[in-house]
Amino acid sequence: MSASPGVAGTARLISMERAARLTAVVTHEGDWYVARALEVEVTSQGASVEESLANLREALELYFEDQPFPATAADGPIVAPLDIRLSA
Numbered sequence: 001m002s003a004s005p006g007v008a009g010t011a012r013l014i015s016m017e018r019a020a021r022l023t024a025v026v027t028h029e030g031d032w033y034v035a036r037a038l039e040v041e042v043t044s045q046g047a048s049v050e051e052s053l054a055n056l057r058e059a060l061e062l063y064f065e066d067q068p069f070p071a072t073a074a075d076g077p078i079v080a081p082l083d084i085r086l087s088a
Contacts, residue, residue, distance in 0.1 A: 022076075043056070044057065
């Protein structure tokens with residue numbers, strides 16, 4: 001006879017989950033919004049900004065089932081605009 005985990009077992013399973021924060025950039029490309037994670041090379045898309053971010057979140061959760069979480073700075077990447085010269 002196997003024992004059911006019950007409420008205490010469920011609480012233990014939930015407490016094993018961890019949360020992490022990554023940085024996403026969303027661009028509008030054609031008919032799609034494309035969301036990219038800066039810390040790892042994972043990208044997704046959607047018909048709206050919200051949908052692209054939700055799809056990226058799901059893709060990242062699946063990605064990290066098999067990959068280690070990257071060592072990142074505590075405050076995340078530095079995101080800054082960069083001006084460049086273009087030849088005519």
